[in-house]
């Protein structure tokens with residue numbers, strides 16, 4: 001008999017603005033849950049043997065978005081994984097639809113005030129942030145907040161340590 005798919009089977013898919021910690025938290029969460037971890041940016045980097053910045057430079061953003069979409073739609077149908085998306089992936093409707101239908105979408109929510117502290121650590125590897133003023137980045141941050149409203153679960157990140165975030169996510173996931 002076919003087993004009815006439960007929340008326990010679904011992959012957990014992390015979304016949120018670039019630099020909020022999807023990769024870092026996804027990895028820690030996967031470790032704790034003993035699940036495979038997949039980071040879409042890293043997977044694309046391996047596939048093309050280039051950094052995301054180089055893919056943007058040599059192939060263009062449209063190419064990156066197309067490959068990102070194909071990869072995420074396929075991955076979102078897999079079960080029991082922890083999958084961290086790139087920060088811009090959820091802007092694509094097909095990606096949103098597939099992730100929301102097939103997985104448990106977890107939104108990492110951070111205030112702009114707290115997020116701003118991350119800029120120096122991420123600016124060199126996030127082409128979308130480069131050449132923008134703080135005002136422009138803030139506008140992008142707020143525009144994208146409206147997209148991340150589409151989720152199943154949300155965790156507020158401000159002032160929390162990694163371990164605390166992972167524990168609160170596990171508590172709120174109905175994995176029984």
Ligand SMILES: Nc1ncnc2c1ncn2[C@@H]1O[C@H](COP(=O)(O)OP(=O)(O)OP(=O)(O)O)[C@@H](O)[C@H]1O
Pocket residue numbers: 016017018019020021022023024025041084085086087088118121122126160161162
């Ligand atoms: N809880 C945390 N506290 C402090 N720094 C953190 C925390 N989580 C992540 N960082 C740092 O913030 C930076 C961005 O983290 P990470 O790469 O996990 O973000 P991301 O959401 O995956 O970004 P992107 O959307 O670009 O893939 C890294 O330098 C990381 O070490």
Ligand SMILES: O=C(O)C1=C[C@@H](O)[C@@H](O)[C@H](O)C1
Pocket residue numbers: 017018041052085086087088089125126127128
């Ligand atoms: O927010 C974005 O648009 C991006 C975030 C990163 O994770 C990468 O996917 C890439 O740098 C684009």
Ligand SMILES: [Mg+2]
Pocket residue numbers: 022023024039041084085086
């Ligand atoms: Mg990441």
